[in-house]
Amino acid sequence: MDTKKMILGVYDNPDKIYAATKKLINSGYSIEDVYSPFAIHGIDRLMGIKRSRLSVAAFLFAMTGLSLAVIFQVYVSKIDWPMIIGGKPNLHIPTYIPITFELSILFTAFGMVASFFIVNRMFWGKNADIIDPRVTDDLFVVAVNIKENKTDVQALNQILIENGAIEVRERIKED
Amino acid sequence: MSYESPIRDQLVTGGKTYRDVTRDITRPLENPPSKGWWIGFSLSTLVLAIWIAATTYTVIVGLGAWGLNKTVGWAFDITNFVFWVGIGHAGTLISAVLLLFRQKWRMSINRSAEAMTIFAVICAASFILSHMGRPWVAYWPIPLPNALGTLWVNFNSPLVWDVFAISTYFSVSLVFWYIGLIPDIATVRDRATTKARKFWYGLFAMGWNGSTRTWHRYEVISLILAGISTPLVLSVHSIVSMDFATSLVPGWHTTIFPPYFVAGAIFSGFGMVLTLLVIAREVMNYKDYITEAHLDAMAKIVMVTGTMVGMAYITEFFVAAYSGVEYEQYAFLNRAFGPYWWSYWTMMSCNLIAPQVFWSAKARKNPKVLFVMSIIVNIGMWFERFVIIVTSLHRDFLPSSWAMYTPTVTEVSILIGSFGLFFFLYFLFSKFLPSINMAEVKSIIPTHHDDHGHADHHHAHATAEKGAVHGH
């Protein structure tokens, strides 16, 4: 199994790590990822992460829910089980609206959450590969990939420290 | 970067650092519960026992145990149901709507509000079951393929709409809440010192690692969930209101019900949120996170929505008078001046008149006033439902069938007991889950600058002692 070497810059402040990351990218380092206790707005764009397509999925899920609801209700009340109910016609569209609406929402919500977990490869009991236990508390970590005898680790450390890293360390990650 | 509106004072006070936030909010989870918690918890368990007893009794002997009769077929049961569903609305509303409007002040209250939603809906559901003549077949209103061959439900019936609305609302709120919890659960996991905690929180953290990619998707999905939850919130109480609006009972058959019920729901929901947070502030001293600014904002909403429902009450009278339908006219006059006049005027004074105190900023910022008001609001909203249901039914079309309704001990016990159920769940929640959204709160506290440098270094050492690996 091959290993992957990374330099971690640990910060205590979103502004600092934002600056550092910016610098690193400009100086052409490849950023593995940035870890933070909360979403740092803008840094994703900085790292060139494309807007997630989850919203497209959402729309598709909604449509599925909607059409299933309509088909089911029409089938039941018109084809499979037509009853005289308060003298109303069997195909009584207005009364289908609430359920159709609810089902669309339901499908969207569950579809979304499911796909969210899938794309993040999240599942119950997954044991997390934690870059540093403190990133869920108060620290911010930028992980920079380095290639043996290619990247200038000194310069890298320099950048990290200049931008106010409170610690810099190396990490070997096995895939 | 996070922006705070300059006109509003800091949402989190006391110069908290990220670390403080984590420490403060995880304290109740990591330390043995406080005396206050124990008292509250055992109290609510006691009341829960009453609920269990009364409900069981009803199921055993039959609905005759209640005060209902041939004329008044619904009373406490559905009143309580609508009451709890209403309360269940603030949670999602706060998280979703305020998130869409980027109202950051929501961040310290939405977690408990969402929890409240879920528990309130559980209470409401319990009444759907117990009000049925044959609760053991309570699943029949769900369109399931069955052994009897073709046998479906009635899509014309608002009760079936309810089944879909309530279950959708419950499950969507649940996932929304859970998604929001994941980063915080991860925090607890990473701080965990005992094996058990590591295991359980690890299990539910789903391997959250706070990477920017995850955060990015997290933001997107929160936004979308918020987007769909908002119409959902509005739809649920609209559909509940259709239980009445689509019937022909004078006093029920009213087109203004959906908006009027939604307003009422928000009103009562915020009332309940206030009750809980004012307590939480004291018991868990979250004063720095739930600041006067929060209370003030909620008080304003209470006042506005209260006035809205008040207007609805008055509009109903106008509509009835204008309709020229004597049955309608009688129904409303009977509410205000009939045998149940006291319930009507309780409703009016609690929901329309009382909230007007919030015109005064002093009142809005005074926790005691707020607490009292929140109780008044909830009483008022309970009576609103009682008035709508009982006073409309007990005197409808044919005077020969007019009857009075008096609740039995069993019914009252079930009502009180349902609060037991609610608080029982709420206390468990506040013990085992972070009741304030840490991640979000952190994103809104001001970032430290070099003048805090020292603190940071100490900080680093502190962690070093904790055995973290040092570079250079």
Add this chain to the structure above:
Amino acid sequence: MENNKHSYWKGLEELNQDPKFLENKRNEFAEGIPLDEVFTEEDGGMNANRRDFLKYFGFGISAVALAACNKAPIKNAIPYIVKPENITPGIPNYYASTTPSGCSILVKTREGRPIKIEGNPESPIFKGGVSAADQGTLLGLYDNERLKAPMASGKEASWDAVDADIKKALASASNIRVVSGTLNSPSGKRALATFMAKYPSAKHIQYEAFSQGAIAEANQIAFGKNVIPGYRFDKANVIVSFGADFLGTWISPVEFAKQWSSTRTAENKKMSRHIQFESYLSVTGSNADVRYPIKPSAEGVYLISLYNKIAALAGVPALGSMPAVELPLNMIELTAKELWAAKGASLVVCGSNNLDHQLLVAAINSMLGNVGSTYDLDNYSNQHYSNDAAFDTFANELASGAVDAVIFWGTNPVYSYYNSAKLAEGIRKAKLSVSTNLLLDETSELCKYNAPAGHFLESWNDSEPKAGYFALTQPTISPVFNTRQAEESLLRWADNTSNYYDFIRETWKGMAGGSSEEAWVKSLHDGFYYAGPKATSAPKFAADLSSAVNAAYSTYTTSKAKKELKLYSKVGVLDGTHSNNPWLQELPDPISKVTWDNYANVSKATADELGLKEGDLITISSKAGKIESIPVLIQPGQPNNVIAVAVGYGRTSGGKVAKLAAGKNAYGMAALSNKTTVYGNFDITIEKVGSGYELAQTQTHHTIEGRAIIKEASLGEYVKDAKAGNHDHHATLKENGNLLTLWGEHDSKGHKWTMAVDLNKCTGCGACVVACNAENNVPVVGRAEVLKRREMHWIRIDRYYKFKDKEGKGITREKGNASAILKAEGENVYSLDSEDTTTNFEDVSVVHQPLMCQHCGHAPCETVCPVLATVHSSEGLNHMAYNRCVGTRYCANNCPYKVRRFNWFKYRENDQFDFNFNNDLGRMVINPDVTVRSRGVMEKCSFCVQRIQAGKLKAKLENRTIKDGDVKTACQQTCPSDAIIFGDINDANSEVAKYFKNERSYFLLDEYNVQPSVAYLTKVRNIDEKLAEEHHGAAKHKAEPAGEHKKEESHS
């Protein structure tokens, strides 16, 4: 057997305690099911084992379905080893029979169980009607508290033992009395004769609890005929009744209701004029055109004045010199005029048991030339006979010990005699006391011997309720218990061993109805033999009335200022005969709507004067006796200063229901005066002893609140304009007759079942309610539940009052802020529980409106049911699938007529409801065609869908299409006044279709466009007031004169 938990025997073996049987009972298939043999034998021949198997199986089927009842005398019970050819499981058999009250009925039996009593349409007298009480008697058959075997001084004994003892005692007795109720049975009389022949010292006394003895007595004096005349209300154009409740309880209510209603058909453009003078608001009074509340003490004076006014018109001398009396005599004057105008075709009746009054009535009728036409002394009635004086003497003799042997033949005087303490004492003294009563009641528990008679549905009998009308009672089931009918007992004690069936047959040999076998079989099949009415004669009135005058006058003057008491009987429990009957106890009183109770009817003014409120408890005392702490009911129409109390309540024994029912015994207030018992007292004192008592009423709000629920017109208005009082306010909203709807209708091909109710004919008697209970297995819930407004009746009769203010303007709104705002300009409101000086509470007009499920075309209940438990059939029926119901009660909330009933509890096998559904025997009455509902489900009127299906099947079997009248709902079948019409509206010539087209027909809450299948027909009163303008409904709505049709914006 006595300490055996089974309350009845399941076969001869058990009766005889056959050890083998008891063994088998423990183990149903004693010898095992011999299937091997059944299947292995080559020859298909019967085999002993299998026969036994079949026999035990037969036992297993049903407890008392042992014997098929048929026209052969039942000697002993045989299980179905071979199925009797006249019993097909699932198919009901009907047997013509006769109730003890003499009403011709059909008994519906299923697998040998009588399950319903219906009217016999072939009877020329009763024409298919049957009263609530008579239908209720069915429950008595399945009463597990009945005496199950003869008893000697409180212990069960064998018949032989008891007979031996009694015979011995009788032989040694020197002074024997046989006390019976009205005895109009030819064979019964013969049996009695046989008995008296054997015991010459025996005297027979006929005694009725609520006696009508004075009538016969009076006719004896006046015309020399000791009979109650055959009244002919159908021939009377003017009916004047002095306190005779002839539509409810008096003499022969069903017969009279049929006659009366035939004169109330508005379509004939002429109706009988019905004037009622009475001292409490009776069913009859509530249906009268004009009603005058009077003090009982004034009745005599009124009769005399009436006599004199008519005498003046007739030009005959007035009665003596009538001293001056201040009475509103103008009303008497008017009445006299009307009567005279209709002489020969009018009728005056009087309910009082005062000899003088009955004499006066006889005199008036004869003066009006009614004798022989509407007052028929030749086709007289035998339904009631009571010799009060004779009974009084007997009571004294008994007390003095002069009588040493007494036999009570189906009567319970210890409860109903006004001096019951003395009577009870006497019975204890008597050497021999025997009772043949079915239950251990007040009398029979004092008797040394109980020789329990069977229920009439398990006995042979005959009777002659009306002259020449010979009715037969035949058993429809073999005796449930070890009982023997009273007549047979008398024969046994007279050493006559003949079986009572043979004995009757013997009697009938001498009569046209049974002379030949064919004639006998026909009579038996019809249930009666009637050669038709005899020619009538008009005997002269020959009696001296002078004494009456002074008596009446002194009574009037002495008690003018005093408070008075009036006793009356209710349609349910009547004189107390039916107090142990849960159906009848729960049947709401037609007027007060009170169940399970009696109470003191007090007028508003008197209540105010005495400072009484509804629910106060008062003690009424007089020289005669006391009624302790009886609740007050403020009763509109009740004359001031008169308190009316119903008899028949306050039982101290005679069944758990009788004891459980609330109420007080009022008989103690009666007294014998001038040879007859008078039920009331002219000088009472009232004392408030408590308050806060709640009466279990099924209706607590009494007016229509000015809503268009009831529509009425006066005959004059109706003749002018058939739509009077029934103008369509929604014409502009209609499209070919129907209100506009959002969507197209489902087509209704085939049948569409509908019902019409003629408010003009409904008397509110409640027969339909009991019929429905029996047909549809409606549970009895008891007083406590009725108080909670949870009665289960599928059909109810709403009763609305309308009052008048001083100017005679109608008042229909109850005082309250809402009505204060809603009422029209100058409209007055009434209040029963607070100060009210505008309303005249003595003058009330009443409407009875039966309400059952309206089977709406646009049923609001169907739309809201989540599980489709209630849906519409293609024949226009609103179905209810109990098994599917989850019990949300949404349908009931959304029903504008509030006709849906919810099963709050499990009403069967539940000791909380210890009525007929709580024991095996009681449940025998259940109609197998109708599901017994479980706890937690909704139920309601089904238009007797099971009867509809039966009708269709019958038509199918006879290979024809169903025709109008094939299907009759239970309520319609039984209705004594033909107020309910049911049928297929799609059949253009059906009667119901005609009713729907009638100008009088309207739909309840029409403006809501739920399209009900029940049409109501305007109430037409034979008075010349303006009625049509009243009750237009919409708030502040001004009605426009009859005839015009203008658009109304109201209730649209």
